[in-house]
Amino acid sequence: MQHAQKGFTLIELMIVVAIIGILAAVAVPAYQTYTVKARFTEVVSSASPYKLALETCFQELDSLTNCTNGSNGVPALTAAVANSNVAAASGAVTGNAPTAAIITMTAVNGTNGLAGETFTLTATATPGGSITWARGGTCLTRAAGPIC
Template sequence: MKKLNTIKKAQGFTLIELMIVVAIIGILAAVALPAYQTYTDRAKFSEAVLAATPLKSALEVAIQTKSPTNLAALDSGVFGIPTAVTKTAALHGSSVLNGVITIEWRSDSTDLAGVTYTLTPDGVDAPVVWTQGGTCLTSGYC
């Protein structure tokens, strides 16, 4: 009578197979981590973009109600436009000069320190069309 051996010996992965898996995971991590960092920096910088909203609204109200003759009349602290804020480690800098809104990221230790966001109006006639600018465009944050 023939003896049937139905129990099969368990086999694991070879060393080379494990090394290939570790190498693939390492390559994926090397590609994914910088992309994730850029993504989180862009999400953080949206805070600076939102900081421009009150200044933008104040400028539009000033244009509609005060009827300035040109953009040179639109500066921080006049026509109801909020005064300029100097950037610190805790605060973003914000100012309006000749109608151009500038927001500068606070001076902290992140990659965003000193990055600027600007909004430039097309003139003093309503409706105002805004153009984005600043170093955030070249950095890919806005």
């Protein structure tokens, strides 16, 4: 009388373990990149109040010359916030020209996979017209790939 095989052989189990190992080797780096991008999203979204304030300031003054931190409705520099991915003294707005202004946001340095990367929004305005925005910063030229 023959006994029916019950369970898996050692070879079958080793093949399954090898497949899981290969999948993990591909998935872990992709997940780490994903989490860094997700953390940097906080830095990008924190530029929104400054962007809105610059647009409002431009509409009121028809110039970006006096649209800087703490004046004409533009918020002051961002203070340190606990458990935040945005560095303190971030949100620098430079508006010293009638048709150009730059918003610079900086990520924290050395935690959560972030290394002090910057995110910039450059406003180019036409008097009596509108503002166009250009994205920039070190987040686009990061060695491990762009995160913004």
